Amino acid sequence: MKLITVKNYTDMSKTAADIIVEHIHKHPQLVLGLATGSTPIETYKCLIEDHKQNQTSYQEVSTFNLDEYIGLDPLNQNSYHYYMKSNFFNYINIPEQKTHIPNGEAIDVEKECEDYEQQIANHDGIDLQLLGLGSNGHIGFNEPGTSFKTATHVVNLTNDTRQANARFFDNMEIVPKKAITMGIDTIMKSKEILLLVSGENKSKALARLLHGQIDPTFPASVLNQHSQVTIISDYDALQNTVVPSSILL
Numbered sequence: 527m528k529l530i531t532v533k534n535y536t537d538m539s540k541t542a543a544d545i546i547v548e549h550i551h552k553h554p555q556l557v558l559g560l561a562t563g564s565t566p567i568e569t570y571k572c573l574i575e576d577h578k579q580n581q582t583s584y585q586e587v588s589t590f591n592l593d594e595y596i597g598l599d600p601l602n603q604n605s606y607h608y609y610m611k612s613n614f615f616n617y618i619n620i621p622e623q624k625t626h627i628p629n630g631e632a633i634d635v636e637k638e639c640e641d642y643e644q645q646i647a648n649h650d651g652i653d654l655q656l657l658g659l660g661s662n663g664h665i666g667f668n669e670p671g672t673s674f675k676t677a678t679h680v681v682n683l684t685n686d687t688r689q690a691n692a693r694f695f696d697n698m699e700i701v702p703k704k705a706i707t708m709g710i711d712t713i714m715k716s717k718e719i720l721l722l723v724s725g726e727n728k729s730k731a732l733a734r735l736l737h738g739q740i741d742p743t744f745p746a747s748v749l750n751q752h753s754q755v756t757i758i759s760d761y762d763a764l765q766n767t768v769v770p771s772s773i774l775l
């Protein structure tokens with residue numbers, strides 16, 4: 527595990543975008559795993575800026591998003607379909623058929639999960655997966671207690687997670703109770719993982735990830751078992767953490 531420490535959210539975002547762009551330049555057919563939430567928004571802005579300035583092309587890149595709420599129309603402003611279009615896809619030259627997000631409106635959601643997993647496999651897996659960190663340690667929507675062996679599946683969202691995401695919705699009542707998420711095993715099969723962590727509200731979770739035991743009650747801890755993880759963290763998220771010497775700087 528490698529840790530890149532940066533001053534603040536802006537620097538975290540620039541650093542993450544630089545790493546992603548470097549991967550695309552080396553490998554134009556990159557299979558890129560994408561995340562939503564507040565954390566990667568500025569990274570997407572930096573990627574859009576780079577696309578404008580340096581013409582980095584997404585023509586041959588394929589993307590797979592981590593998750594989507596069940597029951598939200600893709601045009602609903604809180605769906606991750608809408609988020610990805612309005613924060614990223616609308617501003618780069620990626621062909622729509624190369625972007626993949628679970629269909630939260632599928633009639634047969636179990637089949638949708640199987641198909642999603644199969645599509646990732648058909649692309650020979652994810653080359654670089656971008657991840658955020660839930661304050662309860664969730665990755666994607668894999669909540670505490672999820673088996674490390676899970677493939678893409680349907681989850682019941684915990685109240686903690688619904689509350690954490692309620693800020694995007696008009697009221698708590700309309701925050702979906704279920705979602706489709708890549709499983710922990712799906713994420714762990716990615717060849718490389720880039721975890722972004724910013725802000726004091728993530729500092730406890732980050733400390734537990736860096737120091738804690740590998741334990742399904744804290745899903746992100748599984749990342750300690752992956753050989754190609756880079757964490758980019760700002761000072762606020764690292765406060766009160768003495769970085770263990772086992773973490774490569």
Ligand SMILES: N[C@@H]1[C@@H](O)[C@H](O)[C@@H](COP(=O)(O)O)O[C@@H]1O
Binds near residue numbers: 562657667
């Ligand atoms: N499903 C998403 C995750 O993919 C995201 O990484 C995490 C952190 O969100 P944020 O970046 O807004 O703190 O929680 C959300 O619930």
